[in-house]
Amino acid sequence: MEFVAAPARLSTTDAQFEHDFAQRLHWSADTDAAIEQRVADILADVQKRGDAAVLDYTARFDGLQVSSMAALELSKQELKAAFEGLPTEQREALESAARRVRSYHEAQKKANGESWSYRDEDGTLLGQKVTPLDRVGIYVPGGKAAYPSSVLMNAIPAHVAGVEDIIMVVPTPQGVKNPLVLAAAYVAGVHRAFTIGGAQAVAALAYGTATIPKVDKITGPGNAYVASAKKRVFGLVGIDMIAGPSEILVLADGSTPPDWVAMDLFSQAEHDELAQSILLCPDAAYLDAVQREIDRLLPEMPRKAIIAKSLSDRGALILTRDMEEACALSNRIAPEHLEVSSRDPHRWEPLLKHAGAIFLGAYTSESLGDYCAGPNHVLPTSGTARFSSPLGVYDFQKRSSLIEVSEAGAQVLGKTAAVLAYGEGLQGHARAAEMRIKR
Template sequence: MSALLDRAPEASVEVVRAVDAIVADVRARGDAALIELTCRFDRRQVAAASELEVPRAARQQAWDALDGALRDALEQAATRIRAYAEHQKLGGFEFTDALGNRLGQQVTALERVGLYVPGGKAAYPSSVLMNAIPARVAGVDEIVMVVPAPGGELNPVVLAAAHLAGVDRVFTVGGAQAVAALAYGTQTIPAVDKIVGPGNAYVAAAKRAVFGTVGIDSIAGPSEIVVISDGASDPRWMAMDLFSQAEHGEDSEAILISTDADFLDRVATAMNERVRGLPRAATIEASMRARGALIRVRSLDEACAVSNRIAPEHLELAVDSPRALLPKIRHAGAIFIGRHTPEAFGDYCAGPNHVLPTSRAARFSNPLGVYEFQKRSSLIECTPDGARPLARIAGCIADAEGLQAHAQSARDRA
């Protein structure tokens, strides 16, 4: 189990060095570095930074050209994501303490956020919706999206999703240079307050490098799924649920935990049958060999204990009484309750965000949500009478810490 959960470092020394050089170059030279790096890494001919921005009309055109069924599906997904996000908004509060002082909290939205979206032949409109809609619900003033266009190729579905989600500006840049541009700003791309969205090892390393100058959502690792089953589910369903994450990449993690050994055997047989003909069969097979597991346990309580040790990004509870297990689950990014709730619903349209903690970060981290785009300020308002007791308390503690200016500043109010 320890070997299975032992992840390799997210970024090699070579990746970190390359990223540090790129970030420093963009910070120092702005647009000039951005153009040079985009031409080199994305095999493009860009003469001016203004060519990197996608006009609003082009996004509208991409939306209008969408197949009707896909447009309807995206609209319904966006509606569900927005409805869920509305429930997440933080509120401020105020109260009067026993001394007559007013204390509270003020909640404000971030001013500008950057959204990184994988590009080229990849089409991840769901990532656009999942990142941009909560930011918009939070009240963010401006959303800036960056998406690479290798060889000048840009997926129109991604542009259409940006239109639907209300993204304000879109730039066709990617990699570490795009993250650096968002963090520090260039003559063309404005600096943002926070960067969200998935990317490759270079993007992850760049996000880590600029953290502190800007906020980030997380350093995302490979996709993960754990399924807890009592053996009564359709083995074919279980096989495909595991594949739904294994197809993301050869380092994805897909684990089934069950009390029924015969059921595990049936799932293994179903996996061998259902993988045939899938476009990503080779990736799935490599992922399952390297990081897949079928684990037999003695009880569902033990299954929950094993799952908590894994702290998975996605957890399915495919059992008769799934809610009875919820109090026993301490660590999971998203929990899919019951046999009819596959993880794939969460990726696209259930409503909760699909940006989730990976690599055991569910022990201390949260799904992306509206709260990631809001910040809190403490409110403190003292009356003359209410200040006197606080002056005595603060002065005494400040003296003990050897900070006499603190102490005198407090006692002045007494």
């Protein structure tokens, strides 16, 4: 069977552009009411019956029949054995990726994640204490889309933050375990791991059961059931974000070999038929050249069916007036991954306001960032980069304000506080402030 990858060709000077552009970008995060109801039922059942409910759902949904929860725990020995059983090059690649991800997140913690304080002129101390979460749960998808790199990207920032108890859950349909996932858990220093998944795993982590410890936050991607369950337990525990389909946007000035850019578009499209790959360039001939490379390279790709559908349904090659306009369009999209494939990427970077990760220059393929450059690959999708950030050490820390008002400070602040408190009709607040004022 022959596949054709035909991304839409758009031009910003077309009268129809705004309409076509909006149509390409459209993606509905609307949830399925049937899924919502099933998830609500599963959560309620796990909250009520604990381990017994988790065992039932695991048997039903994952085809995994075991007699006790203990059989669903992966021992440290098993994780270690998985690592040791890998071919040398996979072992080395995992370790090297983990090392780089760790250094990056250590730099992140040092730059933006340390406690701070100062004293004002009255000797009053003000600041914030930054502390790690006690215990977190990491959801790792299982089955056909099992990504060991996601284990590293979730567990390592938690480790760097100082979380002392990292619990991994990963479904293993029909009991089939992915050795790379187990090995990644070993390398990343996961503390406990269970072969459970779906809404029941989220429920177990959020409420706790006799076997699964209740966590403070749940991170990691999952299918619609997992996303719905995470959204429902949000508030009782923290969650990271609700991920939509993955996207790449490439801003090209035409200086990068077109086959590199074609492959970068493939690397997004191959994830999923709903994934989105968009190329913006002010040079029509370059767009033609990339389309030729798409046509040439597609037949070689094992995942060509997915790539062809994703590019044809959701992809676009867009001709812009200039690079400035391309940057402005990129800000409207707020893409998860943004490649600035230009000879002069630092000229454009300051114009780019909203993106999960910005990949600068022709050598920075998104795939290097996905695996081992160091930054996190868990990134805001579907335009949420407008208000949210890559997963990071900060997701595994929280802050407590520190205030120590000096006796002198209380004299001044007490008057201000009392005026405002009386203004709000809160006399207890006012009196508490006034009591600290010397008569």
